[in-house]
Amino acid sequence: MTLLQLKYIVTVAAAGTISKAAKQLFIAQPSLTAAIKELEQELGITIFNRTNKGVILSVEGEEFLGYARQVIDQTNLIEEKYFGQEPVKHQFCVSTQHYSFAVEAFVDLLKNHGGEEYDFRIRETQTYELIEDVAKLKSEVGILYLNSFNETIIRKELRRHDLKFHPLFTAQPHVFVSVFSPLAKKEIITLEDLEPYPRLSYEQGEHNSFYFSEEVLSTRDANKDILVCDRATLFNLLIGLDGYTICSGVINEELNGENIVARPLDVDDPIQIGYLTHNKIAPGRFGQLYIEALRERTKDYSIDKAV
Numbered sequence: 001m002t003l004l005q006l007k008y009i010v011t012v013a014a015a016g017t018i019s020k021a022a023k024q025l026f027i028a029q030p031s032l033t034a035a036i037k038e039l040e041q042e043l044g045i046t047i048f049n050r051t052n053k054g055v056i057l058s059v060e061g062e063e064f065l066g067y068a069r070q071v072i073d074q075t076n077l078i079e080e081k082y083f084g085q086e087p088v089k090h091q092f093c094v095s096t097q098h099y100s101f102a103v104e105a106f107v108d109l110l111k112n113h114g115g116e117e118y119d120f121r122i123r124e125t126q127t128y129e130l131i132e133d134v135a136k137l138k139s140e141v142g143i144l145y146l147n148s149f150n151e152t153i154i155r156k157e158l159r160r161h162d163l164k165f166h167p168l169f170t171a172q173p174h175v176f177v178s179v180f181s182p183l184a185k186k187e188i189i190t191l192e193d194l195e196p197y198p199r200l201s202y203e204q205g206e207h208n209s210f211y212f213s214e215e216v217l218s219t220r221d222a223n224k225d226i227l228v229c230d231r232a233t234l235f236n237l238l239i240g241l242d243g244y245t246i247c248s249g250v251i252n253e254e255l256n257g258e259n260i261v262a263r264p265l266d267v268d269d270p271i272q273i274g275y276l277t278h279n280k281i282a283p284g285r286f287g288q289l290y291i292e293a294l295r296e297r298t299k300d301y302s303i304d305k306a307v
Contacts, residue, residue: 003075005039006068008032009047013065017054066137066281073284092286093121095133096143097214098202098231099273101250101301105293113289120286124231127214128157128207134276135161140287142276143294145171145248147269149219153211158276167274168294169301173216174249174262178239183263190266191220198224198243200234215246216269235260248273250301273298 008025012032015021022029040047047061057065073091092109096102106122114120123133133139146154146165158165175194177183183193199222202214210218226243228234237243239259248271249262275294277283283291 001039001042003071005035006071008035009039009065009068010072012036012048012055013057013061016056020054062136062138070137070281070284090115090117090286091119092284092290093123093133093139094141094143094290095123095125095130095139097127097130097145098124098234099143099248099250101297102143102294105290105297108293108297109286109290112293113286126202126204126207127154127212128204131157131161131163131276134163134278137278137281140277140283141290141294143273144276145214145271145273147216147271149216149269150211150213151272153209162279163276164279165274165276166291167272168298169273171248171250171271171273171301173246173265173267173269173271175265176238176245176247176251176260176262178242179259179261180239181242181244183242183244184261186263188266189263191217194244195223198222198226198237198241200226200228200237200243200245202234203227203229216271217246217267250298 008021011025012018012021015024018033018036019029022032025032036047043064045060045064046058047064048055049058049061069091076090094102094106102124103122106120110118110120123130123139125133127144130139130142130144134142142163144154155165175183175189181197183189183197186193201218204212204214226237226241228237234245238245246265247262249264250273251260251262275291277287
């Protein structure tokens, strides 16, 4: 296995066809096909499945691609630093539940280290997909929470995917509501206070188990339930319907708007928020810088402080 073969794999995966990749790499298509086949035989896996429209990654290929990208990224950094190579377009991806501090840290990373060219991505996604993203090395870092209800199941999934959870801070559950909601007038909200209002939750797709819910107390019955897929829709419905969602209490007015506030919920169910990394692959340079930005953004958060 060579670095060149790894570059071939990364290029073909991005191009979607052998012919397009061969043009980008300035080599003959038969040579590229032979190099990929040789690597597949050496590794004893099928990296690409051939179709009449091109190639698609196999399950094994998706995992291998994650490792290949890591090696190529690290090689590019070495070449830039020690061999005077021209800077390349660096890549980085993080997957997260819907947390404003994760976005803030991403902004800090770009402002301080993005450079003139980059391909950075932040995926606010479903909990199970988040875990799979880090497991398959599509993302170097994942951000989610654990509590007394979901911890056993989530940690089982993390062990199965060879991932590690790193705590950032512990938060007391809060309720996000519109400033116009009657609930906003309360200093502390009880579960009984919530009963007349619509509960908003993030949809979890085919893995819509209570254990993968992004909201605490997801098993509690509610007369009015609304599932959404994105942050903007959730906040619009908080305002338009006097809805609520139960979360960490971490809020950023610049990102979420001045019409959304957090109020403490009168329950004893602390949330431990942290980030995931892969046990077999250490985060690259930008992954490490992002983790530093995360820690800086959350260093003052505490269980008795709504931010």
